[in-house]
Amino acid sequence: MASNPNGTPGATERGREGGGATRCAAILGPYQSGKTSLLEALLHATGTVERKGTVKDGNTVGDTAPEARERGASTELSIGHGTYLGDSWTFIDTPGGIEFTLDSRHACMIADVAVVVVEPEAAKAAAAGPILKFLDDHDIPHVVLINKMDQASESVRDILAALQGSSSRPLALRQVPIRDGEKVTGYVDLVSERAYRYREGEPSALIELPGSVAGREAEARNELLETLADFDDHLLEQLLEEMDLDKQEVYAHLAETLSADKLVPVLLGAGEHDHGVQRLLKLLRHETPDHTATVERRGLGDGEVPMAQVFKTIHAPHMGKLSHVRIWRGTVKDGDTLNGAKVSGIYAASGGKLDKRPSAAPGDVVALGRMDPIQTGDVLTPSGGMPDSGLGWPEVPQPVFARALSVSERNDEVKLSGALAKLAEEDPSLLVRQDQELGELTIWGQGDTHLRVTVERLKSRFKLDVSLSEPAVAYRESIRNPVDEHARHKKQSGGHGQFADIRISVEPTSRGSGFAFAEKVVGGSVPKNYIPAVEEGCREGCKRGPLGFPVVDVKVTLTDGQHHSVDSSDMAFKIAARSGLQDALAKAGPVLLEPIHQVTIAVPSEATSKVHGILSSRRGQILGFDAKDGWPGWDAVTAYLPEAEMHDLILDLRAQSQGLASFTWTFDHLQELTGRLADKVVEHHMAAAG
Structure with missing residues (x-):
């Protein structure tokens, strides 16, 4: 194997040294771990942006949405593209807030590797636990970057221990920090055994290994090799016999275990200052799998027939619906038909910008225009046929927070309905419900921030003035005591009148039994053709009880009554039954449920x-x-x-x-x-x- 400019050998024989690989990395991490700054640093290092933006200044490639800029935190996926040493990369920055987890999971499902960004504090790093669990459960290769090392006050050992408690895969520290007093000024690579000093905005400088860190470096390197030897008997034999190890062979083992998601490398850095960014890029280039390995891992089959998968849907102003996809195989051209929908434009997204392309090749991440029937998670092929396995798309989490939504102008209600439908299509974890009984429109989501971001999008994108309030509770009422009731409806206004006379017994039933109706009429005092009207009137009477809520868990029995051969009718008996039941309920000890x-x-x-x-x-x-x-x-x-x-x-x-x-x-x-x-x-x- 040939070596790269940093002395690191290629991971496989896939021809990466000659360039041309197409790969995708998802950037994940807890809230405010520094993902957006890392994306900016990666795009700068790959030549995509000449000058880095900052979250503070609100000029980064990612987080272009107004609600993200206002919060200084990601609220949706941000996509950037770059080229590094001849390889094409797509980087997807994901929101760190737990309320936007679904976006992050969707990005992971189409990525070749995930970069988990954590802060250099054990307590905060432990917040990455659910992320590591998801990656482990779905066998997604991943790397951990302990970010903001310029602010580190705790030992890397403690941070690593906190992370290991959440990971079913062993974590392998690849670097140890070099400290000048309390400040981290560089690192030692544990495979190459080379030391580097961080430089602001530039690649790290190669320096002589400081004596102060030599002991720790030797200990950490031995721990790394012992962990790696758990997956390779030959390497274990070499360690036991204290043989000199071939560094290229070690790199090959590291690449193999990462690609198979058996081992998680851990790097150090500070994305905001470009510290460790080049080292991260080199590891990604030489040790992570490309899209063909991901297709195999996902069980999506092989061949030349085009196949893509949607991981994000956006309704863009002036552009219409955009379906962001990963091309698994084949070439997709503008105008092609996939799953019965015509591709109307192919675009490479970079932050808020779209670059139109005539086609997309295997491994590319692009947006397909105006494919209205297509939904997030769909696998797209010319025939619409699905692969036999490998889908495993993440389930939408159950909503846990709800608010009633109202619009200030009644004329905007139809517009609001259309806007919410679009937002719910973009974000499947957002649920919209129209409750006819309570007369409320409610939105359900993953938390307060999730719903407030939804409201801000309604205001900024759709120009709707809306407000949130606490939703009503669907209370019910029932009764404690049985009661008998006599009800008569009689009305004469010329011509045929209205007459109905009934006697009913009302009694409570077991909780959860609902409404029951029976009749014990003898002698035809209430003709059988009027009995359904009595039941209908009783059901209507249960819609609002004496406490003001729907009535449940009661049984009504029609026991007797009278009728008139001319003036009786279905309507008369229904009115009598409704009135009689409501009177009975008020006397029967109503109780709130x-x-x-x-x-x-x-x-x-x-x-x-x-x-x-x-x-x-x-x-x-x-x-x-x-x-x-x-x-x-x-x-x-x-x-x-x-x-x-x-x-x-x-x-x-x-x-x-x-x-x-x-x-x-x-x-x-x-x-x-x-x-x-x-x-x-x-x-x-x-x-x-x-």
Whole structure:
């Protein structure tokens, strides 16, 4: 194998030294770990941008959306392209907030490698746990970059230990820092055993290995080789016999284990200052797989027939719908038909800019124009046929936060509906519901920031003036006591009148049984043809009980009545039944029912006790907790919780868990609500109803 300019050999015989490989790297990491600054540094190093922008100045290639610039944090995917030593690269910067996780996961599914960016603090680095778990579960090769090393105050060992607790793959430290006092000024590469000094805005300078770090370097190098030897018996024999190792062979082993997602290399750097960026690029070039290996890993088959997969959908101003895809194989040309939809334009995205192309080759990441029927996750082929395996697209997480959405101008309601449909297509984790019973339009998402970003997009992109409020709870009511009721409807206004007379028994039934109707009429006092009208009237009477809510879990029995041969009608019996039932309900001890959900909260174990406190303060009933299956260091807490207490539950959970906790929920049962809380609910409902 030939060596690159830094003394690093090529990873495989795929011809990378001659250039021409096409690869894609997704950049992930917790909130504010420095991903956007790293993307800017990578684009600068690959010659895409002449001058780096900064998050502070709001002039980076990524985070071009107004809501991202305002927050100084990513709220959607940012794509950039570059060329490094003859290889073509697509870099996808992903949002760090847990509320935008789905975008990050979609990017990972089409990437050849993921770069996980963490801060140099053990507590903050541990926040990358869910990211590492996802990558491990999907066998996605990944590299860890401990970023912001210029601000490091903790040992790399402690940071690595915190990360290893969240990774099922062994982490292999590839560099040790060189410190001048408390400041990190460079690093030693543990394979080449060369030392480098960081230089602001420039590649690191080769220096003589400092004596102060020689002992630590030898120890760390031995740990790296021992970890690598776990995957290669020949290397293990060489270590046991204390033989001199061929560095090129070591690099080849590192490339093989990374490509197979058996080992995770860990690098050091500071993207904002260009520290370690060239070293990261060289590792990516020589040790990460290309798109053909990814196609094989995903089980997408081979051949020349074009195949692409959509990982992001955008409705761009003046451009219409854009489907961002990775081309798995074949060449896609403008005007081709995929899955029955015509490609109307092919574009390479770079931040907020689009560069039109006549075609896209295997490995390319491009946007296809105006393919309206196509959805995120779709695999596209000329025939529309799907591969037998390898799809495994991530499931959309259940929404955990809801707000009622209202528009200031009623004339904008149709426009709002269309805008929300587009945003929900762009972001499948955003759910829009129109509740006819409550008369509310609600949006559901992954947290407060998620929904506020949605509102900002409605305002900036669609010029809609909207506001959020706490959504209503779908309360119900029932009765405690059985009661008999007599009801008569009689009206005479010339010609045929209206007459109906009924006797009904109303009684409570078991919780969850709903509404039941029966009849025990004898002697034809109520003709059978009028009995369905009685049932219909009773059902209508249940739509709003004496407390103002729909009535459930009651049984109504028609026992007797009278009719008139001329004036009786379906309408008369329906009116009598509705009126009689409402009178009966008011006498039967009405009781308010609130919906209770079963929630399962996933949380790091150190925060489990805090979760118990949160649930108790919200009238929750804890059912139990246990270790979360497949998640070392995490617990799953199960509880019953009133719906009224769930609206901002996720905010408290994340505040007590470094932003990591999440939960799933499902409706379980209705439960009586009494006392002052019930009085407040009824008073508020009556006031709102006017």
